[in-house]
Amino acid sequence: MVSRVIPVEDFDLVIFGATGDLAHRKILPGLYRRFIAGQIPETAQIIGAARTRQDDATFREQVRAAVAEFGGVAADEPQLDAFLSLIGYVPIDATGEGGWSELKSRVRPGAVHAFYFSVAPSLFGDIAQRLAGHGIADANSRIVVEKPFGRDLESARALNATLAQHFTEEQIYRIDHYLGKETVQNLMAVRFANILFEPLWKAEYVDHVQITVAETVGVAGRGSYYDKSGAIRDMVQNHMMQLLCLIAMEPPYHFDPNAVRDEKLKVIRALEPVGPDDIVRGQYQANGDGTSYIEDAENPDSRTESYVAMKVRIANWRWQGTPFYLRTGKKLRARTSEIAITFKEPPHSIFDEGVPKADQLVIRLQPNEGMNLKVMIKEPGPGGMRLVQVPLDMTFAEALGADGADVPDAYERLIMDVIRGNQTLFMRGDEVEAAWAWTDPIIQAWENGKARPEPYDAGSSGPEEALRLLHRDNRRWREIRA
């Protein structure tokens, strides 16, 4: 199946922080992929901006190298040259006045204007204020802001207030790249475009839900940044919260940005506080010749968690009695992100040999985006009526294209949505604040205490304590495997 590509309108996209890691690894290669897919008009402009003083030609060579390294497709020289002809560069220090007039002269009236803030959040206010003050942004411009969106409720509110001085909520696109993943959107398609699941999508039929985001990498290289953040701020407040919302929300009346975000917000507001018995924090320790968390963070006294597991309850009619178990960590045994919905066992078994196991729907975000429905069937053969659980597997790369090249990276999709003016897959300001309002007390309680995170071996499945979180409910974590 070849996906249909609908070209977007003519646009000028300005990337602040264009010399940085995110721009090089994700944004620019993603734009190239959309270009070769035919989605970007040949008249569009992509303008890099950062303090580094360089001209268009030098920046284009950087983009060429970034596409070659991170493009994920064989670079086709004529196509790459055509893409590079859309690229320009203006040296700008966000905190100074130089360069803004030149940027203004490059941005064309009539095209869609998008400004991507791929810089530290401390610069968001400077850029927003100067874009407005120099008359570069107008009422139709869009701004894209990266995570982290604050480190607590207070700072998120302050950031929202700063942006609101110059831009309306309809102009602000807060990126959570998890929402751009094909599978995450498929979660909505599966729920709301089929009759099969939705009638069962409630506490009466769902035993529990597990959301896992496991990484094999540690924090080496960005340890001092991570040590001020930790797994709850880095993963739970944003990505995992968004996944939880999409699973738990009521059907929106329409697939419309505010209708979807209203329903997600209701879920966040219905989350019960998490008490100390329902949360386990961990910190990886060296295993073999690797380094420990405190070595990577260069902080021997660090109490920051590189792993967290928690039991979350949603106080509404639909989910009364169905726990959501969340876990995420660094240096775990495999890199995998998945959501597993375990249904209840049939109320009565008519079969003599073996009790039917609970059906399970597993939604894989990475690797190999796809879905897997585990159902009971009869074991093949003449040996009587024995039951066996088998997976009905759908890997999107196989289903949608021969080599998966048709499955766009999350950033590609989200940037195209910005140009299209579609905010459905972006977080609204009140959603972000509500997520911090729920997370803040969990973080505060920990920071006020003296306990240390549970140690776990690098390459393991996390701390033993996390196993007990489920054992005491007579449940088990799914195995972490790629």
Ligand code: NAP
């Ligand atoms: P980075 O590699 O440190 O790049 C920062 C960029 O900001 C550079 O291009 C830098 O260029 C520019 N910059 C710094 N000070 C500036 C100033 N005063 N005026 C104008 N430009 C300035 O950071 P990054 O990893 O790309 O991250 C960018 C943002 O995305 C951050 O908010 C980060 O939290 C977020 N993010 C990153 C990732 C990722 O995978 N990297 C993932 C999620 C979110 P010059 O030095 O040339 O000015």
